Amino acid sequence: MSWKIKLHLSSLVFLCFSSFSLLMFSVWFLSSNIVNVIEWEFICLNSCSIVVSFIFDWMSLMFLSFVFFISAMVLFYSGDYMLGDLNFNRFMYLVLCFVASMGALIISPNLISILLGWDGLGLVSYALVIYYSNEKSANAGMLTVLSNRVGDVAILLSIALMFNMGGWNFFNYTSYMGDSSLGTILKFLIVLAAMTKSAQIPFSAWLPAAMAAPTPVSSLVHSSTLVTAGVYLLIRFSAAFNNSSVQSFLLIISCLTMFMAGLGANFEYDLKKIIALSTLSQLGVMISILSLGFADLAFFHLLSHALFKALLFMCAGVIIHNVKEYQDIRCMGGMVEFMPITSMCMNLANLALCGMPFLAGFYSKDMILEVAFMSEINFISFILFALATGLTVCYTFRLIYYSLSGSFNLGGLSVIADNSTVMTNPMVGLSVGAIVGGCFLSWLIFPEPYMICMGVEFKMLPLLVSGLGGFIGYMTNIMSVNFKLKSLFLYKSVVVMGSMWFMPFLSTFGLNLSSLKSSQMFMKSGDGGWSEFYGGQGIYSFVSSGSSYFQVFQDNSVKIFMKIFMIWLIILFFII
Template identity: 70%
Template sequence: MNWAVSMYLSSMVFLMIGSVSCIIGSLNMMLNFNITVIEWEIFSLNSCNIVMTLIFDWMALMFLGFVLLISSMVLFYSGGYMAGDKTLDRFIYLVLGFVGAMVALIVSPNLVSILLGWDGLGLVSYALVIYYQNEKSANAGMITILSNRVGDVAILLSIAIMFELGGWNFIYYVGSMGDNMLTTSLSLLVILAAMTKSAQIPFSAWLPAAMAAPTPVSALVHSSTLVTAGVYLLIRFSPMLVNEGVKSFLLIISCLTMFMAGLGANFEYDLKKIIALSTLSQLGVMISILALGFMDLAFFHLLTHALFKALLFMCAGVIIHNAKEYQDIRSMGSLVECMPLTSMNLNLANFALCGFPFLAGFYSKDLILEVAFLSWVNYVSFLLYAAATGLTVCYTFRLVYYSLTGGYRLSSCVSVSDDSFLMTGPMWGLSVGAVFAGCCLSWLIFPDPYLICMGWELKTLPLMVSGLGALVGYMLNMMNVSDVIKSLFFYKEVVMAGSMWFMPFLSTFNLSSSALNLSVKVQKSGDGGWSEYLGGQGIYMYFISGSRLIQIAQDSVVKLFMKVFLIWVIVMMIFIF
């Protein structure tokens, strides 16, 4: 056994043991209402203490257990998917670094230490997106890291604002801050950071572009790590979201995001991008219910979504790997005849995604919709909720059509099967989670059930829009209405809906031309110009010239004193003699 394979197996086992330990610890803390805070004093200089703080409560340990569980499944899956890769050890290092950065972010109640995990996620995600080292990957990595830098700056500004509170352990302050200017500024900056990391409008373009990374990385990124970091940060800061204007802004942005992503997924033909847009839609669901004040529901959906989304990406990776890296769903059909196990798990994850009764997504998503309909939401948000729910089921049944029915369209030279145990094995564990995790988590997180009283119109609305979306999604694809020739009649509308409302074009245009050119001018005139002239270099030259003047003056005074002294001595000698 070579070193790379040995490291691969030991990492997988270690992550699985850590996952089981964290989940057991979370259940223990949930039962006993315990929170453990560890402070490690790195060093002390005079009265300044540099302290590393870690928090272990039921929420952090539960999320940590799910992250480690999915990471171990992804590493197991990578053994088959990346088997022919010559740099498998580098890939394992990057994945483990990615998981380590997420762990640092989860257990940190301190904004300074959170920045380490936050920046670590951005850096390692850039390295993973450009893993295949081609032009497409380079462009995707550039838009990914530049979009996330906006959130990094927002975190830095939040650290500066929290300096006014006397410390950076936000866990001690967020519950007691009232509705004032400091709280509003801090909440807006945290929301901006979460919007960039969780790809909300107008920062949504990087998330589908990040599909240039290997599929195991996509399964990890889109389920429980990178894109959920913003949601987790907002959950931690949720007691601070007290300003109604800020909450309304967050609600309308998240509702627009889930509607835009659902609409774009119905016009997309790339299998991985369809699943990426579904992730974007579910992130909008989480942030929207969080904006309404239901932090526990957002965390519940975060956990259930992690399981079936990782399963969905793994199934897509098996299909793409067997189809010789071909990702166009129009070239697929009747996959159930050749890949029954993968097709079964794919559609199980799809049904959990659209909230099929008694699967994992049903317990969280149905509860979120009912609570949202029962809350004081504006009419636009209500319509966007209903439309996004229907669009989710619509693109789900679009994938059902291309995976279960239709003619076999793959090349005769392509042999597709479920032979690889390394890729199909992890599906069993995640499929069990996609079926049973919803009910188990609902019993744990909500021991007292929600009492929801609403009319039959609102109660049956999710079921009606889901049924309508399923019918439209299946029938339109069966009739080939989305064919290229037929879509030319509505070319402008199709282009706008299928291109995420031109967001990738606007993002790359602004980043490549306007924003970067402006930043170069500001850098030349600011950082490299006046700030240098009046700042570091200017002060240095001022001190140098000043010290020279002082030296000249001192030299002149000494010479003058010696001349006067000699003249005085000569005069005194003349008078004496």
């Protein structure tokens, strides 16, 4: 047995066993209300201890269990997807480092130790996005890492501000972060870090660009690791946000993000980017309900969403593999006749994403919408919630029409079939999670049900909006196939709605071009100009010339002393 196969199998066994064990421990901790904290003092500075902390409660253990389970399925799936890759070992090590970084972030209640996992996610995600060495991957990786560096700086500034509180264990200080100026700045920095990691407006451009990574990486990133790190950080800090101005800011940003992502997905033709935009929309749903004060609901949706989103990316990867590596959904169609297992799993994931009753997404999304409609939200947020729900069903049915049903649009081909059990077996395993995961989590996290008090029209609104969105999505795309040139009359509107409101342009050409020009000017006039003249080079030339004079004096030359003696005589003569 080769080293590659040994590494693959040992990683799978370890992750599966760890996932099951952690799930059992999380259920025990949840029922017994147990929280274990382990601290290791690294250094003490001015009575402020730098401590590496680990917290083991039901939330961290359950999230870690889901991360390990999805990672095991992704690695199993990668055994065939990355089979022809020459650097399979490097890919395995990168994925395992990625999972380890997410695990360090999950179990860290301390900003010092959480920075290890936070920066590890950013670094390894960059290495995975540029895994395919080409110009597109390099550009996407640079956009990803620069966007995430903003959040890293926010975490570093938060560490500096929390120094005044006497420690960095935010579990001890979240209740003391009031509306003082220091507490408000600290909360906005945490929100900024979460917005960059979870790709909220205006940092949304890197999420679709990160699709340059291999599909197994996309399945892991968009389900339970990188993009959920910001939401998890906000959940941990949720006690500090109650009744503060940060909640209103988060609500507006998250509602705009989920509406923008749903709108853009209806005009996108790249299969992976459509699913990435759906992830962006669901992240907006999580953060919006968290901003209303329901952190447990946000965590519930985070876990249920991870199951069917990983499944959706795996199905997309199998389809892309079979249609000659095309990602344009217009080159697909009729896949249900050739790939029944993949089509079944993909439809299951799509219906769970739409919130079909009794699937995983229904239990979390339906409760989120009902609680949001009962809360004191403004009319704009209410409209954005309803529109985002309809747009989700709309782009989902559009995706089903173009890829699974409809007419077969691929040209010459060899074989399209579900002939790889290595890729279909983990999909079936995640399909079970997409079916029963929602009710299982609902019974665990909410043993006492929420009290929902609302009118019939509000209760029926999600169902009405979803049905209307699915009908519009399917009929519009049937009409667009028959009347292709009609969209040219609305070209400008389509460009605005389908371009994520020009955010990729602003994040790359617009912002970076102006910042690079200004930085070049500052470098020429500052660092390479006056600063260099009066700074390093100026001091160097002054010290060098002065040392040469002192060297002459130290040579004890008679001529020098005679010249100095004559100068002193002349000075004394004029003085007298």
